[in-house]
Amino acid sequence: MSEQTLSHSTHDAQEDARNRDIKIFLNGKIVPRSEAMVSVYDSGFMLGDGMWEGLRLYNGTWAFFDEHMDRFFNSCKAVSIDVGMTKDEVLQALNDTAKANGITTDAHCRFMVTRGPKDKPFQHPGLSRSGPTVVAIVEHSKPVDSLTSRGIRLATVPQVRGLPMSQDAKYNSHSKLNCVIACLQAEQAGADEALMLDPHGFVNTTNACNFFIVRRGEVWTSTGDYCMNGVTRQKVIDLCRANDIPVFEKNYSLYEAYGADEAFLTGTFGAQTPVASIDGKKIGEHDGAGPMTRRLRELYKELVQRSTLKVAS
Numbered sequence: 001m002s003e004q005t006l007s008h009s010t011h012d013a014q015e016d017a018r019n020r021d022i023k024i025f026l027n028g029k030i031v032p033r034s035e036a037m038v039s040v041y042d043s044g045f046m047l048g049d050g051m052w053e054g055l056r057l058y059n060g061t062w063a064f065f066d067e068h069m070d071r072f073f074n075s076c077k078a079v080s081i082d083v084g085m086t087k088d089e090v091l092q093a094l095n096d097t098a099k100a101n102g103i104t105t106d107a108h109c110r111f112m113v114t115r116g117p118k119d120k121p122f123q124h125p126g127l128s129r130s131g132p133t134v135v136a137i138v139e140h141s142k143p144v145d146s147l148t149s150r151g152i153r154l155a156t157v158p159q160v161r162g163l164p165m166s167q168d169a170k171y172n173s174h175s176k177l178n179c180v181i182a183c184l185q186a187e188q189a190g191a192d193e194a195l196m197l198d199p200h201g202f203v204n205t206t207n208a209c210n211f212f213i214v215r216r217g218e219v220w221t222s223t224g225d226y227c228m229n230g231v232t233r234q235k236v237i238d239l240c241r242a243n244d245i246p247v248f249e250k251n252y253s254l255y256e257a258y259g260a261d262e263a264f265l266t267g268t269f270g271a272q273t274p275v276a277s278i279d280g281k282k283i284g285e286h287d288g289a290g291p292m293t294r295r296l297r298e299l300y301k302e303l304v305q306r307s308t309l310k311v312a313s
């Protein structure tokens, strides 16, 4: 297979053997990975009934911790999951887990809370009677270089991110079946990941990241009504505004996406990942990131440095 046809995904991290033996936070204890088990009765396993956040550690500080916690606690409140911890206690748990693993930077955390074990293997949330299951996995993590040098190949898929009254796209829920189906459809179409439309047919988001295009010096993204309220998405919008880069949250169609000068994805893991093609059509004239994507990547990197070093000092 040539370099260009090798598939990769937005969350490809460099292999790091240390992750095989990491320690994991599980319900107040820090245990070896091999002992970090939850019950088959857990509501997260049985139903995908839980919420999670992906956070990154730089310079000993969890980047944009408050923003992640605002989203997380809002989601848990909306589905009546009692986290049983304050925001400060979550911070302590993440810091303790990083410390137990000797990690101070370039780490990725998946923090997960489910409604907890159920008394019986049925759906009713009231069957989770013994409190939540709380897990923090903190791994050594660096995105692979090919994400920026080659970009991601997207395919538009039939699966959409739907209306808020079915399952609001703003929930970072354990159940990601909607997104998993989209990703499978994209893979089956020969692409790396899925470009998902909204219920009206406008370009919306990808299965795991938010989506932006660059057209004639302007940065466009969807209205935000049908996608994850991504922390990185908001940072990119704010950076554009602070740096006089015209930015618009608006409806647009595949017509404009195919004809874009650049396209990129945003997410906590990969920051800004260039898009190489959509439905087999090359985006812009660049291999990897174009000038606007590169500029935003630099501005974002500086922001992460500034905000993590400020908290750490």
Ligand SMILES: Cc1ncc(COP(=O)(O)O)c(C=O)c1O
Residues within 6 Å of the ligand: 054, 172, 179, 205, 206, 207, 208, 209, 210, 228, 229, 230, 231, 232, 233, 266, 267, 268, 269
């Ligand atoms: C579907 C989806 N879109 C976008 C994102 C990116 O959000 P953030 O920038 O907060 O990592 C995520 C991350 O969890 C996601 O699951």
